[in-house]
Amino acid sequence: MKQENILEVKNLKVKFPVAGGILLRKVAEVKAVDGVSLELRRGETLGLVGESGCGKSTIGKAVINILKFSSPDVDISGEVWLKTEEGEVNLLSLSRNEMRKYRGQIQMIFQDPYSSLNSRMTVGQIIEEPLLYHTKMNKDERNERVAWLLEKVGLQAEQSKRYPHEFSGGQRQRIGIARALSTNPKIIIADEPVSALDVSIQAQVINLMQELQKEFDLSIVFIAHDLSVVEHISSRIAVMYLGNIAESGPGSDIYHKPIHPYSKALLSAVPLPNPKLKNKERIILTGDVPTPMNKPSGCGFRTRCPIAKPECADSVPVLELKLPDHYAACPYVSGN
Amino acid sequence: MSDKSKEEKVSTTLFQKRWKKFKSLKRGYYSFIIVVIFYIFSFLLPFFVGRDALIVKYEGEYYFPVFKFYLAETFRQKEVQGEANYRMLKEQFKQQDNDNWVLMPVYPYGPNENLLDELTEIPPTHPNNVHFFGTDDRGRDVLARLLYGFNIGISFSLIVTILSYTIGVSIGSMLGFFGGKVDIFGQRLIEIWSTLPFLYVMIILSSILNPNFLLLTFVLTLFGWMGMTYYVRGEFYREKARDYVSAAVSMGAGNSKIIFKHILPNALTPVITFLPFAIVANIFSLVALDYLGFGLPPPTPSWGQLMSQGMQNIEKWWLIGTPLIAMFLTLLSITFIGEAIREAFDPKVYSRLR
Numbered sequence: 001m002k003q004e005n006i007l008e009v010k011n012l013k014v015k016f017p018v019a020g021g022i023l024l025r026k027v028a029e030v031k032a033v034d035g036v037s038l039e040l041r042r043g044e045t046l047g048l049v050g051e052s053g054c055g056k057s058t059i060g061k062a063v064i065n066i067l068k069f070s071s072p073d074v075d076i077s078g079e080v081w082l083k084t085e086e087g088e089v090n091l092l093s094l095s096r097n098e099m100r101k102y103r104g105q106i107q108m109i110f111q112d113p114y115s116s117l118n119s120r121m122t123v124g125q126i127i128e129e130p131l132l133y134h135t136k137m138n139k140d141e142r143n144e145r146v147a148w149l150l151e152k153v154g155l156q157a158e159q160s161k162r163y164p165h166e167f168s169g170g171q172r173q174r175i176g177i178a179r180a181l182s183t184n185p186k187i188i189i190a191d192e193p194v195s196a197l198d199v200s201i202q203a204q205v206i207n208l209m210q211e212l213q214k215e216f217d218l219s220i221v222f223i224a225h226d227l228s229v230v231e232h233i234s235s236r237i238a239v240m241y242l243g244n245i246a247e248s249g250p251g252s253d254i255y256h257k258p259i260h261p262y263s264k265a266l267l268s269a270v271p272l273p274n275p276k277l278k279n280k281e282r283i284i285l286t287g288d289v290p291t292p293m294n295k296p297s298g299c300g301f302r303t304r305c306p307i308a309k310p311e312c313a314d315s316v317p318v319l320e321l322k323l324p325d326h327y328a329a330c331p332y333v334s335g336n
Numbered sequence: 337m338s339d340k341s342k343e344e345k346v347s348t349t350l351f352q353k354r355w356k357k358f359k360s361l362k363r364g365y366y367s368f369i370i371v372v373i374f375y376i377f378s379f380l381l382p383f384f385v386g387r388d389a390l391i392v393k394y395e396g397e398y399y400f401p402v403f404k405f406y407l408a409e410t411f412r413q414k415e416v417q418g419e420a421n422y423r424m425l426k427e428q429f430k431q432q433d434n435d436n437w438v439l440m441p442v443y444p445y446g447p448n449e450n451l452l453d454e455l456t457e458i459p460p461t462h463p464n465n466v467h468f469f470g471t472d473d474r475g476r477d478v479l480a481r482l483l484y485g486f487n488i489g490i491s492f493s494l495i496v497t498i499l500s501y502t503i504g505v506s507i508g509s510m511l512g513f514f515g516g517k518v519d520i521f522g523q524r525l526i527e528i529w530s531t532l533p534f535l536y537v538m539i540i541l542s543s544i545l546n547p548n549f550l551l552l553t554f555v556l557t558l559f560g561w562m563g564m565t566y567y568v569r570g571e572f573y574r575e576k577a578r579d580y581v582s583a584a585v586s587m588g589a590g591n592s593k594i595i596f597k598h599i600l601p602n603a604l605t606p607v608i609t610f611l612p613f614a615i616v617a618n619i620f621s622l623v624a625l626d627y628l629g630f631g632l633p634p635p636t637p638s639w640g641q642l643m644s645q646g647m648q649n650i651e652k653w654w655l656i657g658t659p660l661i662a663m664f665l666t667l668l669s670i671t672f673i674g675e676a677i678r679e680a681f682d683p684k685v686y687s688r689l690r
Binding site: 061064066069070072096099100103104107108110111112115116117118119120121129130133134163165176179 | 348349350515516576577578579580581582583584585586587588589590597598601602
């Protein structure tokens, strides 16, 4: 059953200028995201995978419109449509002030649980901050909500008076989750929320996110580079390579029978827990990822692709429907 | 178990941790206590060191000259013009041997009081039992001048430091937060401003205007705020790129909330670390200006002015020796404080906690 889209990203392009020379003129640009279209359906988890530097985190930050704050020179184009009760709104067309109205509905969980919490504020102050901006709750109501949220994420209400440095990494990430949930958002962008945690803690945090997703009816964009984590949590997966989407489709489909040559190579690298299962063939790619400052013409993957043809240099491949609800950006492969 | 959970509930802020660490650095901590006690004491100096009596009982009535000015006629003191001389009054009352009495401060000499009538030698006179540090070339008591000079020196440098840091922090955070063109042009303006030679401007200004406390604080502030902008600007650049600021933006915090609630508390480390050293530097510049004669107007008690007298009467060692030792001890203990603060704020110890 196909749910309606709650968030649609259309042809998103993010370019960072590279300044050089004495006058700091723009000498080159990094195409971190190069024409990405995504859709997030209500109640689902969209996993966004790819190796470091492929632009997955940039997409998350562009969607939530905080890229311009930390790097004002960035060049963003495309559209991000958020479905709200009053209709659809293109977040990228809004100024920072206009955007504030919608921030309660779309929140972010950050990768580093150490730097994403202000060490001068108590946990209670951290969690209640979004409530100050988006609700008209008074002090008692806010305290009650903070206590309730802390218990929801598996901490104790009394811990709201403590400071972040008194918590472990996993606990801090729980605080980050509580903060993101405080305004009852519809969408959560989770930017590698578990990659900074121990494996045993990763499982706890991911299970917590799944429970909360059901309870709060969340739609999650889950950004990660760990494929087994993504497969566990995602209903759909999009595989990225060098600022483009190589393949997207239902989670188990992509995990078990990938179509695109890059996804195949990526998935063959996932370690198997059972040493007796050695039937999987390991595909080893040659060369390195090209720098996004100087991308190859046509298909970005052609320099390392085992099935590359001379025509691959001519045009950028578009996502084609290969199987039901399963797209791949390569004209030379098929779903069967 | 209950004991342990109670202990855990006592939560410490980063500041409390640093304060604890500061307290454990004995040299700096004791210097801090001594300087603070001395400074507070220096505000109560009129009760301990001064020419005005604390209490006078005269013909059944009580007078409080420390708080109020009384003419000599009030006590029928015929030899004295203007304000009553309470030391003479005390002697008179003693001789008369009646109900009248005078309670003087412990050290009954004021900083600006001319003692030519009482001195038996030509000033500057040697230290003796009455004037512990001797008198200067106008017959004023050196110890009283040193003590009052301490208060003025520290107050002056505290005011200048706080003012120039306020300006420096505000401008620095503006440059660091807004970045881009604001930053580039702002920094160039600061660089141009820093090239103005402070001493020459001060000499020119004090030859046109009469230097006073206000003018001096104004000029020193005007030339003292630039250094802090560099550090605060750098801190803001660094903190701005960290995730908790991005998180604040994604929550919908406005610029003022981000600056004051999130970044500024995390950007104050260099400000606090440099504060004691800036106070030292400002005490020193006041002494230097006073020494050169461009400082506070006479007869304000000041260390620099004593030193310049000492230079003119080089054989009178107490004129140059006492202010030098006083300055040395003051600057040394404030430097100890600064050293301890710097160590308490050293991020290496707490890098795991950040």
